Amino acid sequence: MRKIAIDAMGGENAPEEIVEAVLKAKPELPEDKFIFFGDEGKMKELLPADDDQIEIVATTEVILDEDEPVKAMRTKKDSSMVVAANWVKEGKADALLSLGNTGALLTCGIFIVGRIKGVARPGLMPTMPVESSDDGFNIIDVGANATSKPEYLLQWAEMASYYAEKVRGVSKPRVALLNNGAEFDKGDDLHKEVYQLLQDSSLNFTGNIEGHELLQGKADVVVTDGFTGNAVLKSIEGTGSVIIHMLKDGLLNNGVKAKLGALLAKDALKSVASRFDKDKYGGAVLLGLNSPVVKQHGRSDARAVYYAVKQIDKILTEDLTNTFKQEFSK
C-alpha cells in the first residue's frame, strides 16, 4: 500500500476541510493509505476509527504562515509539517501534501526530504488554467529559487514535460521559455543560454513565450527563472482576483437593475469562473525531490484538497520520482 503523508494542520481551513477532502477521495483510491499528522484529539474526532486506509500521527506544534521558514523547521521539531517530512525521508511515507507556510514547506522539502541526486535545484510547479481549453499549462519555477542558472531551467523543463505527459496526459508537451520577446536572441544572458539548451534538447521546444500569451494556451509547459516566475504567477493571480472582486462589487452595489442583470447572467459568469478554476489541477509540485511534495494554497477548501490528493495518487502511480532518479543519475 502506498502511503501519503497529510500535514493536517496547515492552511486557513485546517484540519476540517483537509480531512473532508481525504475522506472523499479515499474510496476512489483503495491502493493508498493516508497518514494524518496533527492534533490527536481533533484527528480522532474527525476521522473514522479502525480504517485500514487511515493512520494518525500525533504532533503538538504547528508552523504558522508568519513563521520564518528555516527557523520554523529547526525549532518546531514536533510540528505536523516537520514530522510528516521526516516520515517521508525515512521511507515511512511516499509523498507529502501540505497547505501550510510555502517557504517552510520548500525548506522541509529540500533539507528533510532531500533532492534527487543529479538534480541541481528543485523547482516549484503549479498547473494554471488557459482560456481556450480545460488543459491548462505547467509553469516552473514559480519561486523555489531566487537565483537561477541555465542548467536548472533545462532540468525543470525536462521534469515538467514528463509530468505534463504522464500526470496530465498531454502528448508531446509543447515547452516554451518565458522571455521578453519572440525572437531567439531575446532576453538576458541566462535566457539566451536556456534558449539554446532547450533548442538542443530532445524536448518539444516551441520557442519563447511572452507574459500576455501565458493564458492563451500556446504552451503546455512554460519554463522560467524562479524570480520572474514568482512575480508573473502572483501578477496573474492578483489581476484575476482584482477584476473578479470589482465585477462582483459592481454588480451587487449598483442598484436593482445591476443586481437583476447579475442574476440573469449568473450561469454565463459561472462558466467563465469554472474555466479559470485552477483547483481542479491540484497543487503546486516541488519537482526534483526524493519523494513528491505538493503544496496546496493555504486558503483551499475541501474541493481543492480533493484534487491535490488525486494528483499525488497519479504522481505515485506513474512513479515519476523513480523515473527522475534514473534519468538524472546518468
Add this chain to the structure above:
Amino acid sequence: MRKIAIDAMGGENAPEEIVEAVLKAKPELPEDKFIFFGDEGKMKELLPADDDQIEIVATTEVILDEDEPVKAMRTKKDSSMVVAANWVKEGKADALLSLGNTGALLTCGIFIVGRIKGVARPGLMPTMPVESSDDGFNIIDVGANATSKPEYLLQWAEMASYYAEKVRGVSKPRVALLNNGAEFDKGDDLHKEVYQLLQDSSLNFTGNIEGHELLQGKADVVVTDGFTGNAVLKSIEGTGSVIIHMLKDGLLNNGVKAKLGALLAKDALKSVASRFDKDKYGGAVLLGLNSPVVKQHGRSDARAVYYAVKQIDKILTEDLTNTFKQEFSK
C-alpha cells in the same frame, strides 16, 4: 512655443486617429506646436492649412512592427520615426510621441535622442490603474533593459518618483521594490542590493511589493528590473484581456437570458472597465533621455492619443528633463 514631434505613421490607426487626437488637444494647449512627421499627401488632407500650431514634415518611409529595431533605425532613414527623433536631437522639437514599433522607438530614443549625462540606462515607464482609486501607479522598467544593475533601479526610482509627484500630482510618492517576498532580505543579489540603496535614499521607500499587490494601490511607484517588469506588465495585461474577452463571450453567447442580464448590468460593468482604463494615464515614458519620448500602444485610438499629448505637455511644463539633467550631472 514648445514643439512636440508627432510620429504620425506609427500604430494600427495611423495617421487618422493620431491627427484627430492632436486636433482635439490643440485648443487646450495654446503654448504647444505640433510637428507631424509622415506622408505629405495624407497629412495635408487631414490637417488644417495655415495653422500656427501645426507643421508638416514630409517623410517617405514607415517603420513597421515586424521590422528589426536597430536595422530599421539604420536603414529607414527617411521614416517618420527616425526623422522625428532627429528633429528632437537637433533641438528643432522638444519631445517625441510615437505609436510605432516599441523596440525601434527605444533604439531611436537611446541612440538618436540620447540619454542624459549621468543616467546609466533609460527606463520605460507606463502608468497602470489600481483597484481602489483613480490614481494609478508607475512601474519602471518594463523592458527597455534585458539586464539591470542596482544603480539603474535606484535612478529609475528617483526619476519615476519625481514624475509621479510633478506630472501626476502625487505628494511624497510611495516607492516600492517588486520582489518575491515582503521581508528586506528577499530576492536575488540584485534586489537585495537595490533594497538597501532605496532604504538609504531620500525617497519615500515603503519596502517590497509582490506581484499580487500591484493593482491594489499600495505604491505610487514600483521599481523593477526590466526583465521582470516586462513579464509582469504583459502578464497583467494578458490576464485582464483574457478575462474580459471570456466574460463578453460568456454574456453574448449564452442565450437570451445572459444577453438580457448583460444589458441590465451594462452600466455596472462599464464602471469596472472605466477604473481599468489605462488610456487616461497617457503612454509609457522612456525616462532618462535628453528630451521626453513617449510610446503609446500601437492599437490606441484618438482618445488614448489625446491623453498622451496632454501628458507630454505636462512633462514639458514641469521641465522634467532639465531637472534630471541637473540632478544626475552632479
